Amino acid sequence: xxELIQLVEQKQYQALRGRLNExxxxxxxxxLETFSGGQAVILFRxxxxxxxxxxxxxxxxxxxxQLIGVLTDRxxxxxxxxxxxxxxxxxxxxxxxxxxKRVLAQTDPADRRIINQLLKYPExxxxxxxxxxxVGLKADMTVKEALNHIRRSGLxxxxxxxxxxxxxxxxxxxxxxxRQLLLAEERQTVGSxxxxxxxxxxxxxxxxxxxxVFAKYDLIALPVVDSExxxxxxITVDDVVDIMQQETTEDMQKMAAMLPTDRPYLRTGVTELFxxxxxxxxxxxxxxxxxxxxxxxxxxxxxxxxxxxxxMPMLMDTGGxxxxxxxxxxxxxLALGEVRFRDIFRVIGKExxxxxxxxxxxxxxxxxxxxxxxxxxxxxGVSLTVAVVVxxxxxxxxxxxxxxxxxxxxxxxxxxxxxxxxxxxxxxxxVDAVSLLVYFGIATSFLR
Amino acid sequence: xxELIQLVEQKQYQALRGRLNExxxxxxxxxLETFSGGQAVILFRxxxxxxxxxxxxxxxxxxxxQLIGVLTDRxxxxxxxxxxxxxxxxxxxxxxxxxxKRVLAQTDPADRRIINQLLKYPExxxxxxxxxxxVGLKADMTVKEALNHIRRSGLxxxxxxxxxxxxxxxxxxxxxxxRQLLLAEERQTVGSxxxxxxxxxxxxxxxxxxxxVFAKYDLIALPVVDSExxxxxxITVDDVVDIMQQETTEDMQKMAAMLPTDRPYLRTGVTELFxxxxxxxxxxxxxxxxxxxxxxxxxxxxxxxxxxxxxMPMLMDTGGxxxxxxxxxxxxxLALGEVRFRDIFRVIGKExxxxxxxxxxxxxxxxxxxxxxxxxxxxxGVSLTVAVVVxxxxxxxxxxxxxxxxxxxxxxxxxxxxxxxxxxxxxxxxVDAVSLLVYFGIATSFLR
Numbered sequence: 001x002x003e004l005i006q007l008v009e010q011k012q013y014q015a016l017r018g019r020l021n022e023x024x025x026x027x028x029x030x031x032l033e034t035f036s037g038g039q040a041v042i043l044f045r046x047x048x049x050x051x052x053x054x055x056x057x058x059x060x061x062x063x064x065x066q067l068i069g070v071l072t073d074r075x076x077x078x079x080x081x082x083x084x085x086x087x088x089x090x091x092x093x094x095x096x097x098x099x100x101k102r103v104l105a106q107t108d109p110a111d112r113r114i115i116n117q118l119l120k121y122p123e124x125x126x127x128x129x130x131x132x133x134x135v136g137l138k139a140d141m142t143v144k145e146a147l148n149h150i151r152r153s154g155l156x157x158x159x160x161x162x163x164x165x166x167x168x169x170x171x172x173x174x175x176x177x178x179r180q181l182l183l184a185e186e187r188q189t190v191g192s193x194x195x196x197x198x199x200x201x202x203x204x205x206x207x208x209x210x211x212x213v214f215a216k217y218d219l220i221a222l223p224v225v226d227s228e229x230x231x232x233x234x235i236t237v238d239d240v241v242d243i244m245q246q247e248t249t250e251d252m253q254k255m256a257a258m259l260p261t262d263r264p265y266l267r268t269g270v271t272e273l274f275x276x277x278x279x280x281x282x283x284x285x286x287x288x289x290x291x292x293x294x295x296x297x298x299x300x301x302x303x304x305x306x307x308x309x310x311x312m313p314m315l316m317d318t319g320g321x322x323x324x325x326x327x328x329x330x331x332x333x334l335a336l337g338e339v340r341f342r343d344i345f346r347v348i349g350k351e352x353x354x355x356x357x358x359x360x361x362x363x364x365x366x367x368x369x370x371x372x373x374x375x376x377x378x379x380x381g382v383s384l385t386v387a388v389v390v391x392x393x394x395x396x397x398x399x400x401x402x403x404x405x406x407x408x409x410x411x412x413x414x415x416x417x418x419x420x421x422x423x424x425x426x427x428x429x430x431v432d433a434v435s436l437l438v439y440f441g442i443a444t445s446f447l448r
Numbered sequence: 449x450x451e452l453i454q455l456v457e458q459k460q461y462q463a464l465r466g467r468l469n470e471x472x473x474x475x476x477x478x479x480l481e482t483f484s485g486g487q488a489v490i491l492f493r494x495x496x497x498x499x500x501x502x503x504x505x506x507x508x509x510x511x512x513x514q515l516i517g518v519l520t521d522r523x524x525x526x527x528x529x530x531x532x533x534x535x536x537x538x539x540x541x542x543x544x545x546x547x548x549k550r551v552l553a554q555t556d557p558a559d560r561r562i563i564n565q566l567l568k569y570p571e572x573x574x575x576x577x578x579x580x581x582x583v584g585l586k587a588d589m590t591v592k593e594a595l596n597h598i599r600r601s602g603l604x605x606x607x608x609x610x611x612x613x614x615x616x617x618x619x620x621x622x623x624x625x626x627r628q629l630l631l632a633e634e635r636q637t638v639g640s641x642x643x644x645x646x647x648x649x650x651x652x653x654x655x656x657x658x659x660x661v662f663a664k665y666d667l668i669a670l671p672v673v674d675s676e677x678x679x680x681x682x683i684t685v686d687d688v689v690d691i692m693q694q695e696t697t698e699d700m701q702k703m704a705a706m707l708p709t710d711r712p713y714l715r716t717g718v719t720e721l722f723x724x725x726x727x728x729x730x731x732x733x734x735x736x737x738x739x740x741x742x743x744x745x746x747x748x749x750x751x752x753x754x755x756x757x758x759x760m761p762m763l764m765d766t767g768g769x770x771x772x773x774x775x776x777x778x779x780x781x782l783a784l785g786e787v788r789f790r791d792i793f794r795v796i797g798k799e800x801x802x803x804x805x806x807x808x809x810x811x812x813x814x815x816x817x818x819x820x821x822x823x824x825x826x827x828x829g830v831s832l833t834v835a836v837v838v839x840x841x842x843x844x845x846x847x848x849x850x851x852x853x854x855x856x857x858x859x860x861x862x863x864x865x866x867x868x869x870x871x872x873x874x875x876x877x878x879v880d881a882v883s884l885l886v887y888f889g890i891a892t893s894f895l896r
């Protein structure tokens with residue numbers, strides 16, 4: 001890498017061209033991203049045209065925009081011709097209006113129509129992921145004809161390994177892999193060989209569900225149909241791998257009280273990170289007013305028993321941890337399609353039993369800890385009554401926390417919200433208030 | 449599904465066979481899992497043999513063990529013959545020793561040798577994922593010979609779409625796709641067409657890194673080589689999709705203070721859930737002793753200023769949220785390979801600036817909240833000194849929390865630990881103690 005940068009700076013273009021020829025388009029894209037527009041375009045022009053277009057498709061949107069700014073109209077037209085339809089639609093979605101207009105102007109009218117069609121599908125839907133460049137077959141073709149058809153038209157297809165069989169009205173009636181074609185006799189017909197139990201998704205399907213279908217059925221491509229089972233396009237597994245990474249990142253960001261972004265961390269600006277993080281921090285901080293009010297309400301009890309304060313952080317953290325264990329388990333199970341809303345009573349039943357086990361164990365352990373560690377070793381002199389109050393609170397808090405933690409993501413899903421938001425930070429804020437109420441409630445009734 | 453269960457109960461085997469023939473092997477596996485051993489084996493015997501073996505490979509380990517228990521030796525032998533090598537090795541890894549012994553006894557000796565070889569690779573390494581059933585080509589083959597070779601040997605291969613070219617000493621020297629073969633002239637040679645810039649991984653590579661290579665280069669299969677670049681086997685993209693789901697689930701479980709498991713939630717027993725959750729809960733509860741001690745140490749200050757207690761939960765939660773935002777961001781970036789340990793100073797610099805922005809915003813917002821909401825609206829009568837103390841504490845806590853949150857995962861990675869453990873619960877426990885020390889420190893110096 002260092003060496004390549006040096007070659008660029010020393011303008012050794014001949015040597016550079018040789019080195020670039022040995023590189024993979026993905027790595028070339030990585031290299032282009034490290035240069036500014038002027039230098040990047042020099043590199044770009046040293047590449048064979050198809051490699052250049054392929055490398056362009058792997059650039060991040062910022063680098064794509066920069067490069068488009070310095071490309072000639074002809075160069076841009078060539079890139080657009082080579083891009084697959086789904087990549088072209090993604091590109092236009094990311095570009096500012098002015099750039100998108102220029103890009104579309106350099107695109108072949110037929111392609112432009114398809115791209116505009118793809119752009120109409122909602123973001124994150126199967127429709128927004130599909131490409132129209134698939135191998136279409138007819139049931140009355142022979143194996144030989146099908147293979148010849150693939151040979152003739154295969155160059156521009158996203159994958160040639162699965163052929164999609166449609167009838168006259170474009171209804172999807174079967175799929176046939178190149179593997180089956182190669183292993184069959186030349187005279188057999190596509191109709192006799194094709195798999196008619198076709199797994200497909202609707203254009204409106206969410207991309208997370210699309211990823212689940214790929215994972216469940218071990219597919220390399222999945223056909224997308226409209227509401228009348230007409231074949232619109234296909235989604236390929238390489239896009240699904242990217243989606244899975246992106247969905248996971250988004251879920252984790254939401255679970256940690258951040259607004260999701262798909263920009264890599266080191267390339268995200270400080271103010272963007274700030275904007276991503278501050279909204280939930282503010283909201284959660286203000287909602288802690290409730291815990292403050294609860295404490296103020298019990299101020300008299302507290303001033304006569306300051307010893308109670310020492311256990312507050314432990315109680316709140318334990319409650320928060322228990323709640324986030326349950327919520328993260330349910331959030332992940334929802335994302336994998338293992339749990340649905342109708343399982344809510346099974347989930348509650350399970351969490352109730354787990355929380356009883358956890359609660360009793362933690363209460364007993366804490367009682368022993370107070371007697372042995374706090375009193376004997378550290379000499380903190382915690383009274384037996386306080387110890388009992390703390391342990392009873394643990395038991396109640398754990399149960400409540402696990403129940404809140406497991407139900408909120410399910411309810412969120414039911415209401416059409418993203419369950420991932422119902423993770424640790426949100427649960428903690430609720431559980432804090434509840435555990436303090438329980439704590440002071442038990443304490444005042446015991447110490448009265 | 450309901451209908452199929454009824455057919456089994458009414459022993460309508462003819463109708464059942466018809467229905468099963470229309471189903472996909474993955475869905476048949478799902479159906480088999482809902483039955484007990486006796487009924488499952490009846491269904492299993494109604495299936496065509498290859499479908500039966502394929503469905504078997506999709507069963508979860510518990511169902512596989514149950515079914516093996518009721519299969520005859522001959523049936524078991526047939527299943528093992530049909531399983532691909534990586535699935536066979538996975539099966540043996542999951543089965544108890546007695547069952548594994550019986551399975552191996554019914555396996556062809558040549559296969560047994562390969563399986564034993566695969567079982568030697570460490571769990572979660574590329575070696576443990578690979579299968580030896582790939583298409584091997586030689587550089588001097590013509591396109592026609594290569595296609596004929598694939599036709600003859602393709603039936604048992606995991607994928608036929610990529611051929612791997614090796615020299616006499618089994619060194620991997622090139623790859624060639626069926627797409628390229630189909631689009632080329634019959635007389636061209638494999639050597640002239642093959643891609644020599646081969647992307648491969650070592651047998652010792654971690655499965656998370658393997659998934660990253662697939663995501664980066666949009667592959668459908670990846671060759672695995674030993675330390676001398678000899679081709680050992682290949683990993684296919686369908687396995688990678690499963691690994692990505694599994695790795696994500698494990699990461700999220702660790703981030704929520706649970707021991708990882710790959711068993712679906714609704715099929716996990718209560719005691720297993722308990723065992724998965726209680727260790728971290730206990731550890732974190734006991735480590736809260738430190739916060740307890742800090743509070744006890746400032747008991748005198750507290751008893752004269754009980755008002756301070758009311759802000760403790762808010763301060764601890766805000767600190768915890770800030771810390772987990774930073775830690776989750778870094779954990780995810782590490783998992784995606786976007787950030788490495790050597791970036792530690794860039795990360796710290798970025799987080800420092802973000803935390804200053806967040807800290808100042810939160811402190812100012814909190815000051816206004818105390819004046820307007822707490823004092824004016826709720827009439828809690830918070831003194832100006834307390835308000836200043838709280839706001840200064842927020843600023844310090846946010847900065848410390850973000851720094852702790854971003855450095856611990858990096859340090860964990862450097863020490864060979866899993867960074868995912870350094871998420872919210874762990875960070876919160878540390879940040880709690882720090883924020884209380886800061887709070888009481890500032891409070892005593894202001895209120896003295």
